[in-house]
Amino acid sequence: MKLTGAQILMKALKQEGVNTIFGYPGGAVIDIYDELVKTDIRHILVRHEQGAVHAADGYARASGGVGVCLVTSGPGATNTVTGIASAYMDSIPLVIITGQVPSHLIGNDAFQEVDIVGITRPCTKHNYLVQKVDELAQIIQEAFFIARSGRPGPVLVDLPKDVINAVTVYHPPKKAKMRSYNPTYNPNMKQLHKVIELVRMARRPMIFAGGGVILSKAHKELTAFARRAQIPVTTSLMGLGAFPATDPLWLGMIGMHGTYRSNKCTAGCDLLIAIGVRFDDRVTGKTDAFAPQAQIVHIDIDPTSIRKNIPVSIPVVGDCRITLGHINKLLEKEDLGNLSEKRSGWFAQIAGWKAKTQLAYEQGTDIIKPQFVIEKLYQMTDGEAIITTEVGQNQMWAAQYYHFNDPGHFITSGGLGVMGFGLPAAIGAQVACPDKVVVDVAGDGSIQMNIQEMATAVQFGLPVKVVILNNGYLGMVRQWQELFYEKCYACTCMEHAPDFVKLAEAFGAVGLRATRPEAVEDVLAEGLSAKKPVIMDFVVEKEEGVYPMVPAGKPITEMLLV
Amino acid sequence: MLSEEKHVLSILVDNQPGVLSRIAGLFSGRGYNIESLCVAETVDDNVSRLTIVTQGNQPVVEQVKKQLNKLINVIKVHELTGSRYVHRELALIKMSAKPDSRAEILRIVDIFRGKIVDVGPEHYTIEVTGDEGKLEALLTLLKPIGIKEIARTGAIALFREPK
Known part of the structure; x- marks a missing residue:
């Protein structure tokens, strides 16, 4: 069967289960759009390409799938950069397809030409310039595989116009398998036994969960773990929703604008179990003063997140859901003793912090807060x-x-x-x-x-x-x-x-x-x-402030309260 | 302060366009240091070997290795430490060679087991290989005589096989 590049692209997108694309047409992708309208893929026409990427980002997070964008070359491509960089920082799976000038014009400063692969190299998980139409189906499959596996992220595929129009015999792609890319999903069990031992010994433990828990769909496992081991939970901004805010173990968010008790807990805890986080500076404040008494366990699928900002006692490289699943299984057999007794001092202290300072404001009668x-x-x-x-x-x-x-x-x-x-x-x-x-x-x-x-x-x-x-x-x-x-x-x-x-x-x-x-x-x-x-x-009130607030670079426990 | 030491990283990568730029960009973007960098195909022409000499304390070098491993096109990262590896560098040195210094240059080159690969009425071009220490020693001796130009490859290295 002979197909054009554009037709192969549509086939490949269907194969990946794509039913929605956020995009904006232009000269370099006009042939793709000509094929797109013949499929049942829904196209949301945005008003600016930055909007397309953020919309795909919102789509990916709300659906748990991969968000897809289609834009033209040159300015269409450069307008996506902010959105791509945001998705990269937040580990959101996206595939961005950009048009490119015909191969023979690349490097000639052609109309609407830009080296988008070069520009996005540091803010994508990976990117491709497709040089032959025969590679296209395989590359699209790899792009989706890379975007959604391991620590997810945006992948950009740049498609020169001649590749889009070239005709070739279509071969279905082989299952994506790359010798140079093998994320570690399964944790080292020896490390987990050490974690269990620490959980058993700890008198003042806390869990610090982040966006990784949401990305790996580990919220149920996290909740089960916290409840079983009776450990209070905070999350980063990206982790909100990973643990129910109505649960008595909930401490509120951590960090620069975190709750008083959450930030105080980091100073008081003797065990900090960090799950799917990267210890951003907005979370840690001054790193030397962060959790000074705690043994820190860090579970993350990305080895570069571990020991990047904070020294860690027990590193665990693995998928959050799989790892927490193992931990919960190990805990089933474990006798943790009388937890409510063991933790009573700790919970009393937390209740004290909570009583001292809650999130609060005063709504008067005239101005909206x-x-x-x-x-x-x-x-x-x-x-x-x-x-x-x-x-x-x-x-x-x-x-x-x-x-x-x-x-x-x-x-x-x-x-x-x-x-x-x-x-x-x-x-x-x-x-x-x-x-x-x-x-x-x-x-x-x-x-x-x-x-x-x-x-x-x-x-x-x-x-x-x-x-x-x-x-x-x-x-x-x-x-x-x-x-x-x-x-x-x-x-x-x-x-x-x-x-x-x-x-x-x-x-x-x-x-x-x-x-x-x-x-x-x-x-x-x-x-x-x-x-x-x-x-x-x-x-609203013109000069209302966000509190608590930790001034940038200060220890996380030094909060301005009003 | 942790000590800043030299580390030799031997990296196998997919032999594709743009891969070198990914690696160089990683070093510049994250503020890591490249002292030298060498790259060429291996026996498998789909794979290239990069040898990078970098400087940094242990946590930084750990992070460099992890970040390199994270790049999709990087197949394997080895750190070559201790004496369990051989490393070599090649230098081409163009000397100004006047009649009164020609014999001296030849003597020094001979001691360092170098070769004269280009010769003219006013110059010699010397080829020499060795580890960094040897090349530095040679250059110290040649400098007072008059070096016109130097080209160095940077280090390449391989593990020694166990005996």
């Missing part, structure tokens, strides 16, 4: 919405005041911290989960970075809800300026913003606004029940 909006949102969605965020204060308040019980419900650009992530990510999540309420928690600054995607939401009937916490500032930077730069608010005041209600209406969406606390509930009720995309503009 941003935290109040999130708390209401949590109540009115029964904690079951998928929340995406932009970056900054809105992101932290969403993390603190919306409580997540299930994985895949908090979708944020954690590592790279991309403003403009939330709206396209919400679109992707809504495509993956049409029956879910999907809410983008945004600031008035960050929403303007990819606001054009409202048109995408309207065109495809995706009823995403945007909650803008509108304080007229780039709030997180303003907060730093308030605390560390003597209130010199250099360039952080957004003196002019569009009228978001009118803007929503101009896009064909619903626009709502609340300026007083008593209106919050009504606006949320109306917005959440609308069957269309909605922008809800909440005019």
Whole structure:
């Protein structure tokens, strides 16, 4: 059977189970689009290629599958870079297909030519320039295999126009197997026996879980482990939802804006079991002062994460789900003694920290507090919405005041911290989960970075809800300026913003606004029940801060509380 | 402070375009140091061997090795430490060779078992192989006489087989 490159690409995508692509056409990929419309793959036409990648990211996280993007050469490709870098930092499986100028023009500075493979080398898990049409089917299969296996990540495939048009006899690809790529899924059992011994001995243990638990779908195993061994659990920003926030063992998030008790626990614990984390600086604060009394166990599928930032007593390289499965099995046979007695001092101490400082704010009668909006949102969605965020204060308040019980419900650009992530990510999540309420928690600054995607939401009937916490500032930077730069608010005041209600209406969406606390509930009720995309503009306290806060570079236990 | 030592890494990689750039980019992007780098095909023409000499303390070198292993096109990373490996470097040294120094140059080259591979009325080009210490010693002796240009390959290395 003779097929063109474009036809082979469609076959390969179908084989990988792709049913949705986020993309934007252009000259170099016009032949792919010509084939794409003949298939039953759904194409979501975004308004900017950055939006395509973030949408694919949101789609991947909400569905647990691989997100796919298709863009043209040159600017189409360069516009994807921020999205790719974000997915790389957060280990999200994506396959990005870029068009490229014809092979004979590569290197000639042709129209819309860019070396996207060179540009994305440091921010992809792997990338390919396809040189022969005969390699295409195999490369697409490898790309998906690499994206979703091991520590997941984005893979880019660059397709020159002549390869797309070339005709060849199609051979189905062989099962992807690469001698140079063999992720370690199964942990070393000897190490696990040591872990069990530490769990048995520990008097003040804690679990610190991260995005790896969600990626490996290990949340059930994690919950079982924590409950069996009676160990309190914190997570990183990326790990929210890996452990139920309603469980009594839940400590709240750790890190720069983590809860008081979570951060205090790191100083007090004698055993820290880190699972699927990479000890980011926003988590550890000053590394020398992190968990000084603890033996640290670190379970991760990526060996480079282990001992990169923090010295570790027991490294375990393996998949989180498989590893926790083994640990739970070993614990079945283990007599852990009277745990509630053994841990009573520790739990009393944690309860003391909790009583001393809880996440709190005071809602007065005149001005809306941003935290109040999130708390209401949590109540009115029964904690079951998928929340995406932009970056900054809105992101932290969403993390603190919306409580997540299930994985895949908090979708944020954690590592790279991309403003403009939330709206396209919400679109992707809504495509993956049409029956879910999907809410983008945004600031008035960050929403303007990819606001054009409202048109995408309207065109495809995706009823995403945007909650803008509108304080007229780039709030997180303003907060730093308030605390560390003597209130010199250099360039952080957004003196002019569009009228978001009118803007929503101009896009064909619903626009709502609340300026007083008593209106919050009504606006949320109306917005959440609308069957269309909605922008809800909440005019909030201008200079509210996110607390607790650990100043950058300080020990994690040195928190500013108000 | 942990001591910064030299480490020789022998890396087998897929012989494909762009692989060298991935490795060089890894070193520059993460702030690791490359003292020398050598690359050529192995017996299997799908595989190349890179020999990199890097400097760093033990945790850094551990991280370098892990990061290299993480690259999809890297098949195997060996660290060659202790005396259980042989390593060699080749240098071509172009000397200004006036009549009064020609005999001296030849004597020194002979002691170091080098060869003259190009000769002219005013110059010699010397070829010499050895480990870094030997080449440095030779260069120290030749420098006062007048070196015009040098090209060095950087180290290549292999494990010794057990006896």
